[in-house]
Amino acid sequence: MTTFDVTIHRNLGTPDTPSRTAREAAALWVKSDEDSYGFADLVPTPEFMATFTSDEAAARGVLITAVGTNGELAGFILTALPVRDNTDRMHLESRVRPGLEKGEVLRQMWPELKRLATEEGRDKFTWLEPATLEGGEIAPETGTGAVRRTSCTDLLGEHGFELSQIEIIYSIDVDEALTSVAGTRTDEGYHTESWVGATPERFMDGLVVLRTSMSVDIPQGDQQTEVEQWDSERIRRADRRAAEAGRVMLRTVAVDKRTGELAGYTELRHSAAGGEAAEQSDTHVAEEHRGHGLGLAMKHANLVQLAETSPHIRRILTSNASENSWMRAINERLGGRAVAAQGIWEASVEA
Known part of the structure; x- marks a missing residue:
């Protein structure tokens, strides 16, 4: 099994000079969304990611990355930490390089995610995960729609996550x-x-x-x-x-x-x-x-x-x-x- 170097990033530079990590994460996000959705129009820019990690108006961003032995970014978890309300909550979204097993990459990042949650005093979690339109085996609490089972949904289930809702993306x-x-x-x-x-x-x-x-x-x-x-x-x-x-x-x-x-x-x-x-x-x-x-x-x-x-x-x-x-x-x-x-x-x- 490939071992990844996992790092928590609390600073991704400035909008004028985004860090290398911000640029690499945005590029990986494009590849992942093109693979999952067939388009990448919703991917944040490196400039936005840099701004997000310094935001104290609504939610401050923290990025957790997994880097392979070849120095290539394998995946990341982007966390949003509300700073004025819902301060016990952490919002999460992840992307993994196409061709890698998403659940296995995320599993290696999980200990650092738990450490971050403890340090920040967060005990409620919302995770946004790409899904397909065709439906699947897992139905949400709303009773509307269903998603397919994947290595990522299996990992989420292991850690107590339940599917709450499905959102439909329109063009x-x-x-x-x-x-x-x-x-x-x-x-x-x-x-x-x-x-x-x-x-x-x-x-x-x-x-x-x-x-x-x-x-x-x-x-x-x-x-x-x-x-x-x-x-x-x-x-x-x-x-x-x-x-x-x-x-x-x-x-x-x-x-x-x-x-x-x-x-x-x-x-x-x-x-x-x-x-x-x-x-x-x-x-x-x-x-x-x-x-x-x-x-x-x-x-x-x-x-x-x-x-x-x-x-x-x-x-x-x-x-x-x-x-x-x-x-x-x-x-x-x-x-x-x-x-x-x-x-x-x-x-x-x-x-």
């Missing part, structure tokens, strides 16, 4: 989406406003409320999470972090004409360095404003903004919980095609 063609919802009108009681980059101060208080409610209002399977504590400074820091990492942020909000309060928001992001894909992040409508078609109206307005400001972006990738029929229906209305899936696994203490 949306920008031109097709704009055509399919051309003529969409916002409910007469609301209007939309869009911008690129930092959040305007006039929307700050409203976004604090929406981001806070968003953190617990989306389908989360069997996950037990605290309400995220958002304030205006956290939003400003998140905006600065995105800019430093070379991410372009495009947002649209729905505004209640009667009260002036924000009823919802949606967010797209893409790399400033180029590429043809953007990622759909949050879309959230406050409970008291639902039933007015605001989700679709905001997405349409943001698509128009994307086409005007970033015409090189040809497609959007987004993921939704398999049981979130409302959002899945919107994505399908936009012409979205299911292209991949990922399982969300949960564990407490025993990991």
